[in-house]
Amino acid sequence: MLADEGERRAQAGTLDSEVHLPGEWMNALIGFIGSVLPGWRDDPRRPAQTSEDALTAQLCAKLASASRHTPGWDFLQFRREEPDAADGRRAIDLAVAPSGSVIWIEGREYTEYQTLLPIECKRLPTPKGHKRDEREYLYSRFSTTGGVQRFKAGHHGSSHDRAAMIAYVQERDIPSWAVQLDDWIDGLESDAVEGWSAADKLSLLEYDPPSRVAGLSSAHARSSGLGGIRLVHLWIEM
Structure with a gap:
């Protein structure tokens, strides 16, 4: 999903300890992650879970296993x-990094100690609770726990110009949530919440009803003198 199958196959084979990849390779990586989601959700051996932490732990295990057994992706972990590279007090839900290789992308070096792609995971809808904002995938009025908010503020991925978010859709369907997020962003703009505008809206790129998985994209200006960041959103109906 979100990547050409031929591009993924082109990475297959034995890898040297130093790998040079084109910039668009990141699209293939995100496509690989998206392709794993349906099989993970539908795995009969997967224990039933609903919490964000438990689901993300399961998904991390599935992705690690899938990459290890898929030619062309076995140099990843x-x-x-x-811990976020710029602020170790903050933790990224999921991080993709090299495993046993040094990867170069557009002149930038990544070792097993550097994150290739930071990923934030959220539930839709946000669980109800004290000081929980229903818009938490985007923004929280109570804290800095909003998913997109963290990237916009540079709290996550400040050293990256690209990141990803995964949504575990536990009620309703993906198209209705795409409309809901548009409405929330309109509300943030009309309420003059600093830094938010219609430019932050997500674009639905691809929705596959049989697999109940979608890919969306968004682009955001950042504060603190950082350049913009592009987010790819992978949503899966649970």
Whole structure:
């Protein structure tokens, strides 16, 4: 999903300890992650879970296994609760990093100690609770726990210009949530919430009803003198 199958096959084969990849390779990586989602959700051996932490731990295990057994992706590792490179007090839900290789993308070096792609995971809808904002996938009025909010503020991925978010859709369907998020962003703009505008809206790129998985994209200006960041959103109906 979100990547050409031929591009993925082109990476297959024995890898040297130093790998040079084109910039668009990141699209193939995100496509690989999206392709794993339906099989993970539908795996009869997967224990039933609803919490974000438990689902993300399961998904991390599935991605690690899938990459290890898929030619062309076996030089990657997936890690949970990885300290952010710029602010070690904050943890990234999922991080993709090299495993046993040094990867170069557009002149930038990544070792097993550097994150290739930071990923934030959220539930839709946001669980009800004290000081929980229903818009938490985007923004929270109570804290800095909003998913997109964290990237816009540079709290996550400040050293990256690209990141991803995964939504575990536990009620309603994906198209209705795409409309809902548009409405929330309109509300943030009309309420003059600093830094939010219609430019932050997500674009639905691809929705596959049989697999109940979708890909969306968004682009956001950031504060603190950082350049913009592009987010790819992978949503799966649970």
